[in-house]
Amino acid sequence: MKRTVTIRRAQASYSRGLIVLIRKPSNIASSEITTQSNYLNRRKFMIGAGALGAAVGAERLSHFVAPQAVMADTKLTTVKSSLSTTGEALTSLKDITTYNNFYEFGTDKSDPSQNASTLQITPWSITVEGLVKKPQTFDMDRLLKLHAQEERVFRHRCVEGWSMVIPWDGYALSEFIKQCEPLASAKFVQFLSLADKKQMPLLDRVGLDWPYSEGLRMDEAMNPLATLCFGLYGETLPKQDGAPVRLVVPWKYGFKSGKSIVKVRFVADMPKTTWTEIAPNEYGFYSNVNPNVDHPRWSQKTERRIGEPIWKQRRQTLMFNGYGDKVASLYSGMDLKKYY
Amino acid sequence: MPKRAIQILWWLTFVACLMPVAWLGLRAYHGQLGADPVQAITHFTGDWTLRLLLACLSITPIRRLTPRLSWLIRFRKMLGNFAFFYASLHVLTWVVLFSGLDWHAMGADILKRRFITVGMLAWLMLSALAATSSAWAIRKLGGKRWQALHRLVYLAAIAGVLHYWWLVKPGVRTPLTDTAVLTLLLMARIVWELAHRRPRQSAGSGARPTAAAV
Numbered sequence: 001m002k003r004t005v006t007i008r009r010a011q012a013s014y015s016r017g018l019i020v021l022i023r024k025p026s027n028i029a030s031s032e033i034t035t036q037s038n039y040l041n042r043r044k045f046m047i048g049a050g051a052l053g054a055a056v057g058a059e060r061l062s063h064f065v066a067p068q069a070v071m072a073d074t075k076l077t078t079v080k081s082s083l084s085t086t087g088e089a090l091t092s093l094k095d096i097t098t099y100n101n102f103y104e105f106g107t108d109k110s111d112p113s114q115n116a117s118t119l120q121i122t123p124w125s126i127t128v129e130g131l132v133k134k135p136q137t138f139d140m141d142r143l144l145k146l147h148a149q150e151e152r153v154f155r156h157r158c159v160e161g162w163s164m165v166i167p168w169d170g171y172a173l174s175e176f177i178k179q180c181e182p183l184a185s186a187k188f189v190q191f192l193s194l195a196d197k198k199q200m201p202l203l204d205r206v207g208l209d210w211p212y213s214e215g216l217r218m219d220e221a222m223n224p225l226a227t228l229c230f231g232l233y234g235e236t237l238p239k240q241d242g243a244p245v246r247l248v249v250p251w252k253y254g255f256k257s258g259k260s261i262v263k264v265r266f267v268a269d270m271p272k273t274t275w276t277e278i279a280p281n282e283y284g285f286y287s288n289v290n291p292n293v294d295h296p297r298w299s300q301k302t303e304r305r306i307g308e309p310i311w312k313q314r315r316q317t318l319m320f321n322g323y324g325d326k327v328a329s330l331y332s333g334m335d336l337k338k339y340y
Numbered sequence: 341m342p343k344r345a346i347q348i349l350w351w352l353t354f355v356a357c358l359m360p361v362a363w364l365g366l367r368a369y370h371g372q373l374g375a376d377p378v379q380a381i382t383h384f385t386g387d388w389t390l391r392l393l394l395a396c397l398s399i400t401p402i403r404r405l406t407p408r409l410s411w412l413i414r415f416r417k418m419l420g421n422f423a424f425f426y427a428s429l430h431v432l433t434w435v436v437l438f439s440g441l442d443w444h445a446m447g448a449d450i451l452k453r454r455f456i457t458v459g460m461l462a463w464l465m466l467s468a469l470a471a472t473s474s475a476w477a478i479r480k481l482g483g484k485r486w487q488a489l490h491r492l493v494y495l496a497a498i499a500g501v502l503h504y505w506w507l508v509k510p511g512v513r514t515p516l517t518d519t520a521v522l523t524l525l526l527m528a529r530i531v532w533e534l535a536h537r538r539p540r541q542s543a544g545s546g547a548r549p550t551a552a553a554v
Binding site: 099109162205304 | 448
């Protein structure tokens with residue numbers, strides 16, 4: 001019974017044919033099966049835990065059960081971007097899809113890969129409002145075709161002190177912004193993520209103000225590195241990585257790159273952003289990667305590269321995550337210790 | 341409870357307390373600790389430290405509520421020492437795997453980061469308790485002094501839970517369960533003390549009032 005429903009939902013998500021998407025032969029999206037295999041893994045695990053006589057810990061222990069990668073089943077046709085980082089090993093698809101901060105689906109790193117299957121990504125659209133010539137809504141079809149999709153390999157540095165190298169697929173955010181036709185009075189752009197209790201049952205368990213809000217100064221948003229992202233590793237975004245459309249701002253800490261974006265708002269004043277609202281001393285609006293400014297609770301001088309052997313995974317954190325040549329000029333004359 | 345049964349149960353509990361670390365070792369051996377093994381090991385050992393510490397602290401209230409279970413006292417020392425065992429693994433993970441033996445960075449962290457300061461304090465307290473957990477140490481210290489020292493376990497548990505709250509991001513509520521259990525266990529003691537308040541002289545006379553009360 002449960003399975004039939006799952007399959008039907010999977011087929012429904014294919015009913016909208018997208019021109020740039022090439023369908024793979026498989027009928028059932030792998031994303032739809034994950035729940036079941038996780039369920040089985042969990043069961044297997046629970047039996048073991050029972051033997052420990054540690055019922056209390058059982059649920060927490062299940063964090064170690066590696067969930068299968070939840071990949072959407074559609075390929076993206078991309079061209080390689082000249083902005084890509086070269087010479088660094090890519091983080092594995094498995095790590096990118098099982099180690100996520102996506103608090104709408106739970107606060108543990110493995111929660112999103114286990115819970116995000118309830119996210120409904122079709123239909124999807126981004127509403128554009130605020131200081132624009134004309135408010136409008138972009139559906140996925142239009143967004144995907146708005147500009148040629150590029151493979152953009154960027155370092156991804158989390159404020160928590162770990163990093164990855166991810167081959168994203170998308171195009172310059174500026175291409176999208178041009179189509180939004182912002183007014184000259186727009187100085188900032190705010191990105192709002194989906195917040196729907198029905199799809200995100202754990203939403204209320206986290207003490208954050210939903211929806212998740214992030215923002216950029218207009219010139220930051222227009223920088224060629226700022227990316228509107230639709231996929232990774234050549235396929236549409238897995239749900240736990242922010243499907244179907246997210247932001248990637250590689251010179252800033254990862255939380256600046258909102259996932260599952262539903263609304264873009266052009267504004268005159270610095271918008272309120274989720275983490276800055278809840279802990280302004282820990283997370284500033286700018287949040288550029290900066291080894292010289294510690295997080296109050298840990299140093300940002302170094303980072304741990306996910307997927308590398310644990311005895312040599314620690315490396316120096318680079319100013320602007322190593323993208324200073326392209327973005328440092330945005331902040332000339334600014335005291336980055338003050339505007340962290 | 342026959343003596344033999346208690347003995348068997350003691351050993352079963354002993355083996356059960358080793359299961360988490362065995363499981364962790366097995367996972368590590370098979371490379372199944374996920375994308376961030378260091379974080380996984382850190383969280384796992386930290387979680388089990390708190391669990392065992394809370395289990396240890398629950399013995400006295402259970403005995404007071406159910407005198408029939410007073411034999412549980414034989415398990416208290418083991419649970420406390422296992423809490424110290426997992427706390428030590430936790431600290432070792434931080435020293436070796438997380439900090440890569442960078443003593444300078446660790447020193448700075450202990451001084452600057454309050455969650456590390458309070459965590460380190462908790463571990464030092466547990467070390468002192470583990471070091472004086474033998475019958476020999478009780479005799480050497482004298483029951484009264486020993487008991488005064490071992491009241492540190494409350495402070496260690498509070499420090500441990502505080503450490504957890506201070507390390508998670510604001511809005512994250514995962515330490516809530518441990519906090520609720522600890523609050524309950526501490527409240528049980530306060531309620532007991534209030535209900536059984538006796539004149540000063542007799543209250544301090546017993547070497548181990550917990551045992552005397554049963």
